[in-house]
Amino acid sequence: MIDVHRQAFKEEAYELLSELESSLLELEERPDDIDLIGRVFRAMHTIKGSGSMFGFDDIAHFTHEVETIFDMVRNGKLQVTTTLVNLTLAARDQIKAMLDGSDGGGGADLEESGRIIAGLRALAAREPAPDAAEVSEPEEAKPAASERVTYRIRFVPSREIFSCGSNPLNLLAELRDLGICSVVAQNACAPSLEEIDPEACYVHWDVILTTDQGLNAIKDVFIFVEDDCELSIEAVAQHDELSADEGYKKLGEILLERGDISADEMREVLSKQKRFGELAVSSGIVTEIKVESALVEQRHVQAVRQEKQTADAGNSIRVPAERLDVLVNLVGELVTVQARLSQTAAGRGDLELSNIAEEVERLTGELRDSALNIRMLPIGSTFSKFKRLVRDLSGELGKEIEMTTDGAETELDKTVIEKLNDPLVHLIRNSIDHGIELPEAREAAGKPRYGTVHLAAVHSGDSVLITIKDDGAGLDKEAIRTKAIEKGIITATAELSEKELFGLIFAPGFSTAKTISSISGRGVGMDVVKRAIEALRGTIEIASVRGEGTRIMVRIPLTLAIIESLLVKIGSDFFMLPLSLVDECIELTRQDVARSNGRNLANVRDHLVPYIPLRERFMIKGEVPDIEQIVITEVNGARIGFVVDQVIGEHQTVIKSLGRAYRNVEGISGATILGDGSVALILDVPQLVQSVEAEAA
Amino acid sequence: MAKIIMTADDSASVRQMVSFTLKQGGYEVVEAVDGKDALQKLGGCKVDMLITDLNMPNLDGIGLIKGARALPSCKFIPIVMLTTESQDSRKQEGKAAGATGWIVKPFKPEQLMAVVKKVLG
Numbered sequence: 001m002i003d004v005h006r007q008a009f010k011e012e013a014y015e016l017l018s019e020l021e022s023s024l025l026e027l028e029e030r031p032d033d034i035d036l037i038g039r040v041f042r043a044m045h046t047i048k049g050s051g052s053m054f055g056f057d058d059i060a061h062f063t064h065e066v067e068t069i070f071d072m073v074r075n076g077k078l079q080v081t082t083t084l085v086n087l088t089l090a091a092r093d094q095i096k097a098m099l100d101g102s103d104g105g106g107g108a109d110l111e112e113s114g115r116i117i118a119g120l121r122a123l124a125a126r127e128p129a130p131d132a133a134e135v136s137e138p139e140e141a142k143p144a145a146s147e148r149v150t151y152r153i154r155f156v157p158s159r160e161i162f163s164c165g166s167n168p169l170n171l172l173a174e175l176r177d178l179g180i181c182s183v184v185a186q187n188a189c190a191p192s193l194e195e196i197d198p199e200a201c202y203v204h205w206d207v208i209l210t211t212d213q214g215l216n217a218i219k220d221v222f223i224f225v226e227d228d229c230e231l232s233i234e235a236v237a238q239h240d241e242l243s244a245d246e247g248y249k250k251l252g253e254i255l256l257e258r259g260d261i262s263a264d265e266m267r268e269v270l271s272k273q274k275r276f277g278e279l280a281v282s283s284g285i286v287t288e289i290k291v292e293s294a295l296v297e298q299r300h301v302q303a304v305r306q307e308k309q310t311a312d313a314g315n316s317i318r319v320p321a322e323r324l325d326v327l328v329n330l331v332g333e334l335v336t337v338q339a340r341l342s343q344t345a346a347g348r349g350d351l352e353l354s355n356i357a358e359e360v361e362r363l364t365g366e367l368r369d370s371a372l373n374i375r376m377l378p379i380g381s382t383f384s385k386f387k388r389l390v391r392d393l394s395g396e397l398g399k400e401i402e403m404t405t406d407g408a409e410t411e412l413d414k415t416v417i418e419k420l421n422d423p424l425v426h427l428i429r430n431s432i433d434h435g436i437e438l439p440e441a442r443e444a445a446g447k448p449r450y451g452t453v454h455l456a457a458v459h460s461g462d463s464v465l466i467t468i469k470d471d472g473a474g475l476d477k478e479a480i481r482t483k484a485i486e487k488g489i490i491t492a493t494a495e496l497s498e499k500e501l502f503g504l505i506f507a508p509g510f511s512t513a514k515t516i517s518s519i520s521g522r523g524v525g526m527d528v529v530k531r532a533i534e535a536l537r538g539t540i541e542i543a544s545v546r547g548e549g550t551r552i553m554v555r556i557p558l559t560l561a562i563i564e565s566l567l568v569k570i571g572s573d574f575f576m577l578p579l580s581l582v583d584e585c586i587e588l589t590r591q592d593v594a595r596s597n598g599r600n601l602a603n604v605r606d607h608l609v610p611y612i613p614l615r616e617r618f619m620i621k622g623e624v625p626d627i628e629q630i631v632i633t634e635v636n637g638a639r640i641g642f643v644v645d646q647v648i649g650e651h652q653t654v655i656k657s658l659g660r661a662y663r664n665v666e667g668i669s670g671a672t673i674l675g676d677g678s679v680a681l682i683l684d685v686p687q688l689v690q691s692v693e694a695e696a697a
Numbered sequence: 698m699a700k701i702i703m704t705a706d707d708s709a710s711v712r713q714m715v716s717f718t719l720k721q722g723g724y725e726v727v728e729a730v731d732g733k734d735a736l737q738k739l740g741g742c743k744v745d746m747l748i749t750d751l752n753m754p755n756l757d758g759i760g761l762i763k764g765a766r767a768l769p770s771c772k773f774i775p776i777v778m779l780t781t782e783s784q785d786s787r788k789q790e791g792k793a794a795g796a797t798g799w800i801v802k803p804f805k806p807e808q809l810m811a812v813v814k815k816v817l818g
Contacts, residue, residue, distance in 0.1 A: 005717070009710035042752050046708040049781055052803035053714065060803070163766070165775040165797035170818040199772075224798035224816070 009054045013099055016043045020092050024085055031080035040088070041070040047095065059098045065117045066091045069124055078124065087119045148179075148212045150237040150301055152258070155222070156204035156230040163199065166225050172205065174221045179211030180307075182300040184293035206258075206293040208236075208300040237301050254294040260286050321414060324375055331364075331371040332562075332654035336673045338364040343676060372562060377417055379457050379464075380408030385421075386428055390453060393432050400439050400449050401432060406456035412464050416556055419536055420466070423529040427468050427552055428453060430526070435472030435550055445547065447471065459558075463538070463580070466554040475544035477501055483510065499637060502542040506530040534686055537563070537578060537669075565672075567651040567680060568631060568644040570615050571622040574680035576653055576672065577642065581633040581685050585647050588628040602630055602641055611641030612692050614683075617667075635689050642683070655682065666691055700745040700817060703727040705735035705761060706779065707753045715748060718806040722813065732756025736764045739771055746817050747776045748800075748809075751787055759787070759794050766795040775816035779804075 052060035345357035394401035436451035669684035729735035751758035
């Protein structure tokens with residue numbers, strides 16, 4: 001675009017130059033013609049002004065010299081002589097050469113320029129002009145000072161300020177843009193209505209401004225009116241120096257500093273020992289509005305200080321997530337080493353070593369907790385994203401939906417929050433699409449037009465419970481049943497509890513929506529949601545009352561890095577089961593095995609519990625002990641046992657990933673290193689159950 | 698409704714640049730080639746702001762400012778003059794005639810917009 005302007009300038013300049021030539025020739029004949037002189041001056045002036053605007057700086061510098069000379073001629077300080085005309089004509093040719101040169105042509109001879117300028121200066125018989133480059137450079141805004149300072153500004157515009165077309169309100173608005181600003185208008189000078197001149201300005205303003213832009217920025221605001229107003233700008237407080245708990249100046253001091261009262265008057269009032277403001281007003285020293293204005297200053301500074309204090313409290317550093325991961329990994333290693341140290345110390349029976357080991361244990365524990373804490377983020381940022389989603393979707397579907405949230409401050413591991421996003425989006429979409437009815441349908445059902453989706457997060461033990469609740473139509477049990485039979489998920493005769501029935505929604509390939517919309521997907525959603533939640537070692541449950549609404553509860557462990565687990569042993573290998581899934585442990589004797597006729601069922605308090613012999617599953621060789629142990633877990637509402645040789649006990653486990661080569665190993669979700677340095681594999685219980693069921697079917 | 702700004706300048710390139718910048722900024726622009734032309738056009742239509750060069754044939758910027766301020770419709774509008782650094786006395790003259798502010802030539806489009814926003818609110 002700028003090229004268009006440059007081109008326009010060049011055309012204009014060529015025109016001006018040819019006009020200049022004829023004017024100069026005429027001027028030689030009639031050296032006293034004021035009109036002609038003015039025309040030459042204006043031509044030079046335009047070439048200079050426009051030239052520098054469109055980037056022809058060399059032309060602007062050069063023309064400046066000629067313009068200066070003609071300014072003197074115009075003001076009668078210099079006579080037009082043949083030498084002057086000759087020089088100016090030469091200068092004109094030079095400018096033309098420069099214009100030609102700007103397109104990459106021959107360009108101008110710099111020596112020639114120098115000669116012309118020297119000649120012109122000699123004519124003017126003056127000192128070399130100040131460097132034109134210095135003046136023609138536009139003033140750049142100075143870099144903002146980062147320090148926050150509170151200024152007291154008293155702006156008293158002249159009565160006639162309106163006649164210059166200045167609007168004081170614009171200036172105040174500009175001040176407001178600079179920082180935190182309190183404005184008090186002082187109208188004590190306004191005359192009575194009969195005497196008032198509607199075109200005059202009787203008001204003046206006291207402004208308290210806290211800004212980091214510096215004094216110059218404030219002065220710039222008033223640059224056009226500085227001659228038409230009384231302006232005083234004083235710095236009253238520097239927030240980066242003063243501590244926030246220091247009280248601000250007393251009201252009397254402020255009035256004194258502003259010159260609204262004298263020191264004697266202040267002392268006199270103070271001696272009466274009452275509230276200064278009321279006293280000063282009642283004794284007629286200052287008007288109420290002046291006191292009000294001083295009070296505003298007091299409050300403003302206090303408010304800014306308070307804000308700074310909270311800002312200090314919320315001081316934070318941004319750190320790349322990888323660094324945190326490294327830290328957590330290191331802490332994990334440390335925990336492992338510490339466990340070894342404790343074990344060794346206990347074995348030695350050396351009191352001194354035991355003491356050190358205990359100390360290290362305590363410190364390591366604290367270090368681990370705080371390292372994990374660093375990764376915790378409030379879930380609120382995700383919540384606000386959902387608000388937008390709800391707003392957009394409800395508009396699209398013609399539904400009226402309000403979203404409420406609770407517990408936005410609940411903290412969760414950063415990775416967990418990220419991975420939770422998609423499942424939650426899906427669940428909320430489902431609530432909006434399938435749950436909440438259209439406004440008309442809601443009214444017909446005696447419910448408010450506005451549907452509500454409530455999103456809540458709350459800590460419960462070592463996990464976070466996220467609830468998505470809507471007050472929509474609720475789940476239709478019969479529809480689910482029919483659909484499940486239709487899809488072959490259950491048989492027509494299956495007797496299912498309510499919980500099991502609702503659980504069918506999470507079965508692969510299930511969808512009850514009559515139409516497929518872009519919102520609720522194609523019925524691939526809910527099983528994906530369930531898998532994603534399970535990948536976070538979480539659980540999902542659904543509860544619903546027909547006509548009243550649906551509630552979906554997602555339970556997620558606080559962190560992915562450390563879990564409480566049950567350490568078990570098979571042969572010489574160690575394994576871990578997430579403790580959150582474990583219900584109980586029972587013994588399995590040879591007789592039990594013999595009695596069950598190879599059906600892998602154990603009788604636990606008159607209930608049959610199927611079990612998976614892990615020794616067989618993992619093909620571990622060696623002697624089977626006489627008494628084995630069954631660790632009974634609850635997965636998806638069903639109890640399933642895992643047979644192991646020996647249960648060792650609870651263990652805090654720092655999870656390590658298995659590495660790329662083992663990423664697809666079924667039934668194992670990770671590994672950890674035990675106190676003695678050996679490796680224990682962490683069992684992926686739901687996946688194990690699934691694969692066993694798949695094999696059986 | 699878009700505010701109307703008049704630009705009075707005898708330099709076509711400056712007029713073009715000012716006009717282009719203002720239009721980009723969402724203003725309507727009336728162009729005048731000198732003071733006389735500007736004053737004539739001001740009589741016929743209401744503008745919200747005037748940007749004028751000081752050196753113009755027929756009627757210069759100072760004359761235009763004085764003439765405009767005498768018009769009831771232009772009594773309180775912001776008037777900004779385009780000056781060069783060598784014209785400090787002219788700047789004072791302009792202020793005395795009733796100019797609201799000034800822009801020092803050469804200026805960049807952003808500077809022009811900043812001043813327009815400043816005086817027009």
